[in-house]
Amino acid sequence: MIEIKKLTKQADNKLILRGVDLSIKKGETVAILGPNGAGKSTLLKVLATLIKPTSGLIKINSLDLKKNHLEIKKLLGYLPHSSLLYDHYSPLENLVFFGNIYGVDDVEQRAIELVKEVGLSFFLNEPVKNFSRGMIQRIAIARAIIHDPEILLLDEPHTGLDQGAISILNNVILSMKEKGATTLMVTHDFKQAAEICDRIIIVKNGKIVDDFKIENRNLGFVSEKYELQVEGVS
Amino acid sequence: MNLFRTALLLAKKDLYSELKTKQILTTQIIFAGLVIVVFSFAFDPANNTTKAVIPGVIWVIIVFAGILGLNRSFISEQRNETMQGLLVAPMEAASIYLGKFLANFAMMLVVELVSIPFLFLLFDFKFLGSVPYFILVVFLGSFGFIAIGTFLAALAANSKSSEMLLPLLLFPITTPILIGVVQATKIILTNVEKLSSAIAWIQLVTAYDVIFFVVCFLLIDYVLEV
Numbered sequence A: 001m002i003e004i005k006k007l008t009k010q011a012d013n014k015l016i017l018r019g020v021d022l023s024i025k026k027g028e029t030v031a032i033l034g035p036n037g038a039g040k041s042t043l044l045k046v047l048a049t050l051i052k053p054t055s056g057l058i059k060i061n062s063l064d065l066k067k068n069h070l071e072i073k074k075l076l077g078y079l080p081h082s083s084l085l086y087d088h089y090s091p092l093e094n095l096v097f098f099g100n101i102y103g104v105d106d107v108e109q110r111a112i113e114l115v116k117e118v119g120l121s122f123f124l125n126e127p128v129k130n131f132s133r134g135m136i137q138r139i140a141i142a143r144a145i146i147h148d149p150e151i152l153l154l155d156e157p158h159t160g161l162d163q164g165a166i167s168i169l170n171n172v173i174l175s176m177k178e179k180g181a182t183t184l185m186v187t188h189d190f191k192q193a194a195e196i197c198d199r200i201i202i203v204k205n206g207k208i209v210d211d212f213k214i215e216n217r218n219l220g221f222v223s224e225k226y227e228l229q230v231e232g233v234s
Numbered sequence B: 001m002n003l004f005r006t007a008l009l010l011a012k013k014d015l016y017s018e019l020k021t022k023q024i025l026t027t028q029i030i031f032a033g034l035v036i037v038v039f040s041f042a043f044d045p046a047n048n049t050t051k052a053v054i055p056g057v058i059w060v061i062i063v064f065a066g067i068l069g070l071n072r073s074f075i076s077e078q079r080n081e082t083m084q085g086l087l088v089a090p091m092e093a094a095s096i097y098l099g100k101f102l103a104n105f106a107m108m109l110v111v112e113l114v115s116i117p118f119l120f121l122l123f124d125f126k127f128l129g130s131v132p133y134f135i136l137v138v139f140l141g142s143f144g145f146i147a148i149g150t151f152l153a154a155l156a157a158n159s160k161s162s163e164m165l166l167p168l169l170l171f172p173i174t175t176p177i178l179i180g181v182v183q184a185t186k187i188i189l190t191n192v193e194k195l196s197s198a199i200a201w202i203q204l205v206t207a208y209d210v211i212f213f214v215v216c217f218l219l220i221d222y223v224l225e226v
Helices: A042-045 A069-075 A092-103 A108-118 A131-143 A161-179 A192-194 A219-230 B001-023 B024-042 B047-076 B079-088 B093-122 B133-156 B164-190 B193-224
Strands: A003-010 A014-024 A028-035 A056-059 A076-078 A151-155 A182-186 A201-206 A208-211
Touching: A003 A042, A003 B001, A014 A042, A014 A056, A014 A201, A014 A208, A028 A042, A028 A192, A042 A056, A042 A151, A042 A182, A069 A076, A076 A131, A076 B079, A092 A108, A092 A131, A092 B001, A108 A131, A131 A161, A151 A161, A161 A182, A161 A192, A192 A219, A201 A219, A208 A219, B001 B093, B024 B047, B024 B093, B047 B093, B047 B133, B047 B164, B079 B093, B079 B193, B093 B133, B093 B193, B164 B193
Parallel strands: A028 A182, A028 A201, A076 A151, A151 A182
Antiparallel strands: A003 A014, A003 A056, A201 A208
16 A cells, blocks of 8 residues: 655755655554654655655555655545644535545535534534634544545644544544555554554654554553663653 | 646635635725825826826835735645645645635735726826726736746745745846836826837736746745645
């Protein structure tokens, strides 16, 4: 599904990604862990086509990211820390706008369904600027999956969320997984990573230093592995 | 085809936002009104030489009201990082440029539609020139100014002092357009017998518009990277 070979990214003489090699199969849910400044978000942004890599090869669904970026973008659902929503627009207007850009059929019906799914149907026509952080993040989740993406790219999606929003987000990830979607999630929340992911990647200084599968939601195993790799990093 | 479809969606989104917030258009129209009132007090409308000021006033309104809108065009996409939402969507960077250009241009035309008749009214100006040529000059001048301005607004939006940077970048590059349209407007409004020289200015502005629109269209991909 996702093939990354010798990926590097340099910015202002600083090498952020130093030859990342990674292969992710369809349907996998992968957590990317690492200390601040390790290059996790950069890796996600390169995959989301927000940043152009300095060198290396990325193939998604056997399509080259450089040559087929429009086809690849249709497959991606990107949820960063920011909501990517227009403040003065209502959830319905936001979702219809993004749905139209992705060419979603019957977009209004799909938007109403998604708002209902994230538990905010009562606020369907209220401007997003009046919402709390948790409510905004729920609509942001709906925005990311409006076009039913095959790949979900999540950048610290659990940060600042209440328990309700966390469980909605986890349900969305798990239901997407059931549909066969692949998920890549940058996070500092080991508990959530252990709970919903089946593979963990640890990034340090722009390189992948560990890559392992987890079973039975073994949080202790993840913490142990992380401490071993990132020991000495402040 | 997808390029125009997504550009129209984006332009529609921007115009609908403007309809809801009324931030840009209101500011532009108030600014235009202020300029007209100040100039109408500064120059006696009864004096014939005052007519010579009108082409200049028209383009002062278009340039400065235009900058007010251009500045907001891309900065408004920084809130909640909505620009990232557009960049990850299946649309070309050129489509974003085209959408923003269409929205800015539409707003500029509205400002012109309101302010130019108001200007003629306050200056008691009797239009003796060629109306179609006058509309053509205003259209071409605004097109070039907004096309270059939209591109530079995208470039300046990444800077912390973008509101200062945009005029600094914009004025040198649009000077040939402004010289051309002010000259053409002056001839059309006050000395229509010399229409052939106005047409020469119009041709120059048209060539400049086409070249810069294509250049901006091709280069926007390098400007919009996060």
